[in-house]
Amino acid sequence: MLTNRQVQIFQVIVDDFITFAQPVGSRQISKKQEITFSPATIRNEMADLEELGFLEKTHTSSGRVPSEKGYRYYVDHLLKPQKITTDDIFQIQSVFKDRMVEMEQVIRKSANILSELTSYTSILLGPDVQRHRVKRFSIVPLSSDTAVAIIVTSNGHVENRMFSLPQGFTASDIEKMVNILNERLVGIPLEKLHLKLEVEVLSILQEHIGSGDDIIQSLVKATMPNTESKIFYGGKTNMFNQPEFHDLNKVRMLMDLMETTSQVQSLFHPNEAGIHIRIGSENQLLEIENCSVITTTYSIDEEQQGAIAIIGPTRMDYRRVVALLDVMRSDLSQAFTKKN
Amino acid sequence: MLTNRQVQIFQVIVDDFITFAQPVGSRQISKKQEITFSPATIRNEMADLEELGFLEKTHTSSGRVPSEKGYRYYVDHLLKPQKITTDDIFQIQSVFKDRMVEMEQVIRKSANILSELTSYTSILLGPDVQRHRVKRFSIVPLSSDTAVAIIVTSNGHVENRMFSLPQGFTASDIEKMVNILNERLVGIPLEKLHLKLEVEVLSILQEHIGSGDDIIQSLVKATMPNTESKIFYGGKTNMFNQPEFHDLNKVRMLMDLMETTSQVQSLFHPNEAGIHIRIGSENQLLEIENCSVITTTYSIDEEQQGAIAIIGPTRMDYRRVVALLDVMRSDLSQAFTKKN
DNA sequence: ATTAGCACTCCTCTTAGTTGAGTGCTAACA
DNA sequence: TGTTAGCACTCAACTAAGAGGAGTGCTAAT
Numbered sequence: 001m002l003t004n005r006q007v008q009i010f011q012v013i014v015d016d017f018i019t020f021a022q023p024v025g026s027r028q029i030s031k032k033q034e035i036t037f038s039p040a041t042i043r044n045e046m047a048d049l050e051e052l053g054f055l056e057k058t059h060t061s062s063g064r065v066p067s068e069k070g071y072r073y074y075v076d077h078l079l080k081p082q083k084i085t086t087d088d089i090f091q092i093q094s095v096f097k098d099r100m101v102e103m104e105q106v107i108r109k110s111a112n113i114l115s116e117l118t119s120y121t122s123i124l125l126g127p128d129v130q131r132h133r134v135k136r137f138s139i140v141p142l143s144s145d146t147a148v149a150i151i152v153t154s155n156g157h158v159e160n161r162m163f164s165l166p167q168g169f170t171a172s173d174i175e176k177m178v179n180i181l182n183e184r185l186v187g188i189p190l191e192k193l194h195l196k197l198e199v200e201v202l203s204i205l206q207e208h209i210g211s212g213d214d215i216i217q218s219l220v221k222a223t224m225p226n227t228e229s230k231i232f233y234g235g236k237t238n239m240f241n242q243p244e245f246h247d248l249n250k251v252r253m254l255m256d257l258m259e260t261t262s263q264v265q266s267l268f269h270p271n272e273a274g275i276h277i278r279i280g281s282e283n284q285l286l287e288i289e290n291c292s293v294i295t296t297t298y299s300i301d302e303e304q305q306g307a308i309a310i311i312g313p314t315r316m317d318y319r320r321v322v323a324l325l326d327v328m329r330s331d332l333s334q335a336f337t338k339k340n
Numbered sequence: 341m342l343t344n345r346q347v348q349i350f351q352v353i354v355d356d357f358i359t360f361a362q363p364v365g366s367r368q369i370s371k372k373q374e375i376t377f378s379p380a381t382i383r384n385e386m387a388d389l390e391e392l393g394f395l396e397k398t399h400t401s402s403g404r405v406p407s408e409k410g411y412r413y414y415v416d417h418l419l420k421p422q423k424i425t426t427d428d429i430f431q432i433q434s435v436f437k438d439r440m441v442e443m444e445q446v447i448r449k450s451a452n453i454l455s456e457l458t459s460y461t462s463i464l465l466g467p468d469v470q471r472h473r474v475k476r477f478s479i480v481p482l483s484s485d486t487a488v489a490i491i492v493t494s495n496g497h498v499e500n501r502m503f504s505l506p507q508g509f510t511a512s513d514i515e516k517m518v519n520i521l522n523e524r525l526v527g528i529p530l531e532k533l534h535l536k537l538e539v540e541v542l543s544i545l546q547e548h549i550g551s552g553d554d555i556i557q558s559l560v561k562a563t564m565p566n567t568e569s570k571i572f573y574g575g576k577t578n579m580f581n582q583p584e585f586h587d588l589n590k591v592r593m594l595m596d597l598m599e600t601t602s603q604v605q606s607l608f609h610p611n612e613a614g615i616h617i618r619i620g621s622e623n624q625l626l627e628i629e630n631c632s633v634i635t636t637t638y639s640i641d642e643e644q645q646g647a648i649a650i651i652g653p654t655r656m657d658y659r660r661v662v663a664l665l666d667v668m669r670s671d672l673s674q675a676f677t678k679k680n
Numbered sequence: 681a682t683t684a685g686c687a688c689t690c691c692t693c694t695t696a697g698t699t700g701a702g703t704g705c706t707a708a709c710a
Numbered sequence: 711t712g713t714t715a716g717c718a719c720t721c722a723a724c725t726a727a728g729a730g731g732a733g734t735g736c737t738a739a740t
Contacts, residue, residue, distance in 0.1 A: 023701095023702085025701065025702050025703085026702075026703080027701080027702080028701095037713075037714085038713070038714050038715080039702095039714085039715095040704095040713075040714050040715070040716090041712085041713055041714070043702090043703065043704070044704095044713090046703095047703090047704080057702095057703085058722090059702095059720080059721060059722070060702090060703070060704095060719095060720055060721065061701075061702045061703050061704095061719080061720040061721050061722085062701085062702065062703085062720095062721080062722080063701080063702060063703090102501070102502055135480060135482065136480045138478065140475060140476045140492040142475065142492075142494065142495070142496050146496065148492055148496045148498060150490060150492070150498060152480045152482075152488055152490070152500075154482065155482070156482050156486065156488045156502045158488060158490060158498065158500040160492075160498040161442070162442060162496045236595065236599060237592055237595045237596050237599070240588060240591075240592045240595075246588060248580060248586060248588065248591070251580075251588070251591065252577055252580045255576065255577045255580075255595070256577050259576060259577070363732095363733085365732065365733050365734085366733075366734080367732080367733080368732095377682075377683085378682070378683050378684080379683085379684095379733095380682075380683050380684070380685090380735095381681085381682060381683070383733090383734065383735075384682090384735095386734090387734090387735075397733095397734085398691090399689085399690060399691070400688095400689055400690065400733090400734070400735095401688080401689040401690050401691080401732075401733045401734050401735095402689095402690080402691075402732085402733065402734085403732080403733065403734090681740105682739105682740080683738100683739085683740075684737105684738090684739080684740090685736100685737085685738085685739095686735105686736090686737090686738105687734105687735095687736090687737105688733105688734080688735085688736100689732105689733085689734075689735100690731105690732095690733090690734100691730105691731090691732090691733100692729105692730085692731090692732105693728105693729085693730080693731105694727105694728085694729080694730100695726100695727085695728085695729100696725100696726085696727085696728105697724105697725085697726085697727100698723100698724080698725075698726100699722105699723085699724080699725095700721100700722095700723090700724105701720105701721095701722095701723105702719105702720085702721090702722105703718105703719080703720075703721100704717105704718095704719085704720100705716100705717090705718090705719100706715105706716090706717090706718105707714100707715090707716085707717105708713105708714085708715080708716095709712105709713080709714075709715090710711100710712090710713080710714100
C-alpha cells in the first residue's frame with residue numbers, strides 16, 4: 001500500500017510527465033505548490049516508488065518516469081473524472097448541429113473532432129453492418145449475364161454486390177425471385193442472410209424457378225464477405241507531434257498498423273460496455289508497445305453498436321481523453337437512436 | 341546541344357544516382373565498363389553539364405546529382421522503354437486471374453501490386469462516377485419521414501443517399517414519383533442529374549403529385565455532392581524506405597498530403613491520355629518538392645476513365661515505373677471494357 | 681584533346697572535454 | 711525517528727578539435 005505522501009508525489013510525477021514528456025526530478029517536484037517537503041525527502045520516496053515498480057529511470061542519474069504499472073495504478077486509482085470545458089463540448093456538439101442525415105458523415109466528422117481535441121489519433125468503427133436487418137431486397141439486371149443485388153437495411157444502409165446470372169435467366173425470373181426473396185428475407189439480420197438463403201430459400205426458389213441453384217450460390221457469395229465494419233480515422237499524423245514519436249521506425253510501425261484492418265480491429269473489445277484503457281504492452285501488439293489505447297462503444301438503436309478508440313503515447317492525457325470519449329460516446333448514441 | 345560523350349556521362353550519373361542515392365563522383369564513373377576516359381576528363385564534362393543546369397553539387401567538393409532540369413532531360417530524351425520481366429507481368433496479371441466481378445476489388449489489388457513492384461506509393465482513382473449513366477432509380481422508405489434514394493448505374497455502381505420525406509407523403513406518392521423519375525432519368529449521366537431534376541422533372545412532379553418541391557430539393561441535395569471518385573492507395577508507407585525520406589518532416593508532409601483528397605486529386609491530369617511525368621516542383625505542391633509523380637489513365641467502357649499515379653522521390657526509377665504503368669494501364673482498360 | 685598531379689574543400693566520423701541535471705548516501709538536525 | 715542539507719558520483723547532451731577521405735578545379739605535361 002502506498003502512503004498518502006507517496007501517492008501525492010506519484011501523482012505529481014505522472015501529471016508532470018504527461019505535460020512535459022521529460023523525466024521528472026526531485027527538485028522540480030519540490031517546487032510545486034502542493035509539495036511541502038524537500039528534494040531529499042522526495043528522492044527517498046521516489047526510490048521506494050521505483051522499488052515498488054511504479055517508476056522507472058531512463059538512466060542511472062535521470063529523473064523518474066512512470067512505468068506501465070505506474071500508469072495502470074494512476075488510471076485505476078488516481079484518475080478523477082475531468083470536467084471538460086464548455087468550449088470542447090460545444091465543438092463536439094457541432095457535429096450534430098448540422099442535422100446530417102448520413103451516419104457516415106457524422107462518424108467521419110466525429111473522428112476529426114476527436115483527434116483535434118485530443119491531439120492524438122482517433123479511430124471510429126461504424127456500426128456492425130452484419131446486425132442490420134433487411135428492409136428491402138432488389139435486383140437490377142445490367143446485362144444478359146450480370147446483375148446487381150441491392151439490400152437496403154432498416155437503418156438506411158445500402159449493401160450492393162454484383163453477381164452473374166445463369167444462362168437464360170429472364171426478367172420475369174428475376175421478378176419472381178425478388179418477390180420470393182423479399183417475402184422470406186425481410187427482417188433478417190445480414191449476418192444470418194447467407195445461412196437463410198442456403199437452407200431455406202434455395203428449395204423454394206428451385207420450386208418456382210428452374211435452376212435456382214447457381215444463382216443462389218452467386219447470391220450467397222455476394223452476401224457473405226465484406227464483414228468488416230467501416231473504419232474511420234482522425235488525425236492519422238497527429239503522432240508526429242508527440243516527442244516519443246520523433247523516430248521514424250515507430251511512426252512507420254504505427255502507420256503500417258493503421259493500414260492493416262485486422263490489427264486495428266483487434267484494438268477493440270467488442271462486447272464490453274464502458275471505457276477501457278489498455279496501456280503499452282497490454283495491447284499485445286508490438287507495434288504500439290509505447291502507446292495506450294482508450295476505447296469505448298456507442299450504441300445505435302439499442303441493438304447495434306459502433307466503437308471509438310483513441311490511440312496515443314502511454315504518456316497520454318488519460319483524464320482528458322476519458323472525459324472527451326465519454327461525452328462523444330453518449331452524444332453519438334443519442335444522435336443515432338432518437339432518429340427513428 | 342549535348343555532345344555524345346556528355347550524354348553518355350550524364351546517363352551514367354542519373355542511373356547510378358537512381359540506384360545508390362549517393363552523389364556520383366568522377367572516379368566512380370570512370371570505373372564503369374562503358375566509360376573509356378579518365379576521371380579528369382569526366383570532371384571537365386561534369387563541370388560543363390553543371391553549367392548547363394543538368395547537374396548539381398550538394399556542396400563544393402561533392403559528387404554530382406541530377407537537377408530537376410536534368411531529370412526532365414533524362415525523361416524526355418534518354419528514357420528508352422524498359423522491357424519488364426515476365427515475372428512482373430505475371431504478378432500484374434494475377435490481379436485479373438481471379439475474375440473478380442467487383443471493380444473496387446480489382447482496383448484495390450492493383451494499387452497494392454503496383455506499390456509492391458515499384459516500392460513507391462501508388463494512388464488509383466476509380467472511374468469518375470459522375471459520368472455513369474442512370475440505369476434504375478428507386479426509393480425505399482424507411483420511416484414516415486425518411487427514405488433512401490438508390491441509383492444504379494449501367495456499370496453496376498450503386499449510389500445511395502438518405503433524404504427526408506415531406507409530411508404526409510404516402511407510399512403511392514413514392515411509387516408515382518419513382519415511375520416518373522425512371523421514365524425521365526434513365527440514361528442520364530450522374531453529373532447532369534441535379535440539373536435535369538431541377539429544370540425538367542420538378543414541374544412534372546408538381547403536376548402529378550402535390551408538393552413536389554421540397555422533395556426534389558431533398559433529392560437534388562442528395563445527388564449533388566459526393567463528386568469525388570474513390571481513391572485507393574498502395575504502399576502508403578513505402579516512402580519510409582527511401583533515403584531521402586529519412587526525415588520526419590518530409591514523411592509527415594507526404595502523409596498529410598495523402599489525407600487531403602483535394603490535393604491528391606490535383607496530382608492528376610484528368611483529360612490527357614498517355615503517361616505523364618511531373619518532376620519535383622513541376623507538381624506545384626510544396627509538400628512533394630522532391631518527389632516525382634507519374635500518372636496515366638485507364639479507360640472503362642471507352643467513355644469513362646480512371647487514373648493511376650505513382651509517387652516517389654525525384655530520384656525514382658522512371659524506366660521501370662513507366663513500363664509497369666504502361667502494362668497496368670492497358671491491362672486495367674482491357675479488363676474493364678471486355679466485360680460487357 | 682586528354683590526363684596525371686596536386687592543392688584545396690568540406691562532409692563525416694571520432695575523441696575528448698565541459699556542463700548540468702539528477703541521483704544516492706551520509707551525517708546533521710528538529 | 712523522520713526530515714533535510716551537503717557532497718560525491720553518474721550520465722546524457724553539447725561543443726570543439728582533429729583526422730580521414732572522397733571529391734573537385736586547375737595546371738601542366740603528354
